[in-house]
Amino acid sequence: MARSIHTQAGKFLGRTAIVAGLAIALLGSGQAVAERLKDLASVQGVRNNQLVGYGLVVGLDGSGDQTTQTPFTTQSIINMLAQLGTTLPTTQSLQLKNVAAVMVTAILPPFARTGQQIDITVSSMGNAKSLRGGTLVMTPLKGADGQIYAQAQGNLLVGGAGAASAGSKVVVNHLLAGRVVGGATVEREVPTALGQGPFVHYEMATTDFGTTQRVVEAINREIGPGTAQAIDGRLVRVAAPEDANSRVAFLGRLESLDVRPTKTVAKVIINPRTGSVVMNQTVTIDSCAVAHGNLSVIINTEQKVSQPNTLAGGQTVTTTQSEIDIKQGGGSLIQLKAGVNLAEVVKAINALGAGPQDLLSILQSMKAAGALRAELEII
Template sequence: MSTFQTGNFWRRLAILACCSLPLFSSAAWADRIKDLASVQGVRNNQLVGYGLVVGLDGTGDQTTQTPFTTQSIINMLAQLGTTLPTTQSLQLKNVAAVMITTNLPPFARIGQQIDITVSSMGNAKSLRGGTLVMTPLKGADGQIYAQAQGNLMVGGAGAAAAGTKAVINHLLAGRIVSGATVEREVPTSLGQGPFVHYEMSITDFGTTQRVVEVINREMGPGTAQAVDGRLIRVNAPEEASSRVAFMGRIENLEVRPMKMMAKIIVNPRTGSVVMNQMVTIENCAVAHGALSVVINTDQQVSQPNALAGGQMVTTTQTEIDIKQGGGALMVLKAGANLSDVVKAINALGANPQDLVSILQSMKAAGALRADLEVI
């Protein structure tokens, strides 16, 4: 990454940091309980299936290299009344083996339609324009909970000719909106007996206590009790319609959570660095520089004159150049907010890749007031 690109990266990050300051400094900022917690037992269930996509324009699996596609075609045709020998060598280019994944939402009823994702598992070139043949979707218990079928929508595009290939986005995965129909329901209960349990999204004793206080203030003393830093037990009406109305009121109550945790997320593979508003640094000194070692090897030939009677000799000359650049020791003052942190680190001239090492060293020295997470 060039110095110009690095400067642009940090300038954009500093602008975003400054623009976000008013949002985090507002004392009236609050979240709804439904954004902070979920009802215990009310959850999605993952479904998965294996099927075939047909109707591809010569971009399907090469069946000679994907025997499971050939076997699937033979099995499907057998169920439809057409029998082929298992030794039959099929050369089909318009069929691809795929995996179908989706989430079965809570309280889903028979006949409800849900979206599905279709992904190639063979060596197909593209799933664009294909149609998914009826495929059962199973849960973790092996039971069939939905049936999937429909025309596949792929967001990418591509073309290839004479050894040249151009692709935009991804061609081997797509979605089918309302592509699956629920065939089996998953029983979901709202609590156990007279109680409903809320699970906080993060373990924070302060925020959990504030949620309990808001519920008791709005719904009556003793309605909610904190079991631990994550679980809240709420005394709710046992009649179904009254319980739904009661929970609807609770989930829309507003709570001002405790200050968020100072955290930095670093992705060294992409060079992405994201830090929230609570990140600060203490006074520290950091030396950042790059050691450059360049080795040049040159082959030189020494050839004697025609009448000298000598032999041609090849010699190797090697030049080693070592450069140390930008290794000055810089003092970073304590930063009170995100923009100060960005400006301080930007003064070192570090690119996102170098920033990972700098942040880790600052954390080890106790100068970085944040949790550092590398993903």
């Protein structure tokens, strides 16, 4: 029997004329486009709050937890039935295949009021095979302070399908997490202060002194000199009416202001797990030469049987013979011309004929050599 293993450093997904996995965004000029203030900054104190809860999903078609291996599911079932008036001995072994223990998460938006419906996400935490067709029973959702802020319940929507029979299994998408639209009802409100006294503070999404100054100038130009003042590179203090109705109208007027942010910081984002590379429009490269070869290791393993003559008195034995062949692909030296915009950078990178995994190594080497004019971030 022969076995062959091929490993190629730098050639996992093949070579294409256009690098697969290189996601290109914002093709065009490097001139910044005006954006609304609400897209660049948020009002300080107006924020979401995370909620979490532990519950049970019932009604599964035999795809629930194996309760012998997930004792917390069994304990939860006994506790739930006790609250509903059915008492079971704690020593009893339950074999329920239609129940699964889950974690329920939700986002409580700012200014949420009692009775408001919010969406929830339900995720299996045991060894269930699927949550498809299940129903989440009433689950309290708590905040970071341990208080209950919402109650969740409803039928799960799982965006997947699967089937298994006689050792074969087919799964489409993910079956162990689902959503319930409007599945939680807010039971407790979170007080949200809209500003501090006569001032409202805007927090910029990113620290950028130039953009922050332009926000101040736009507000003072629209409302009046001295209305806005920059505290630092991320915080802007704005004098606002103290009457609640007037303050809301004032903030609604501000959030629609157009602000032209400063030029975006050149950045390249690399995801080595998927081979994805994303770069923004301000990325440029200097002239450089790149050579990238391919290494191929081939291992052939063959099982051979050694059988002695009939009168020799020996034993039949099996031996393993392996052949290892290492091949170094020819990597030619390619000169890349300086690129002053994203289209030229993409054209230069495509000239290398490199696959996504090759591209990750090449970009890191170009950054180390000072030829890549951008921040390199690996996620």
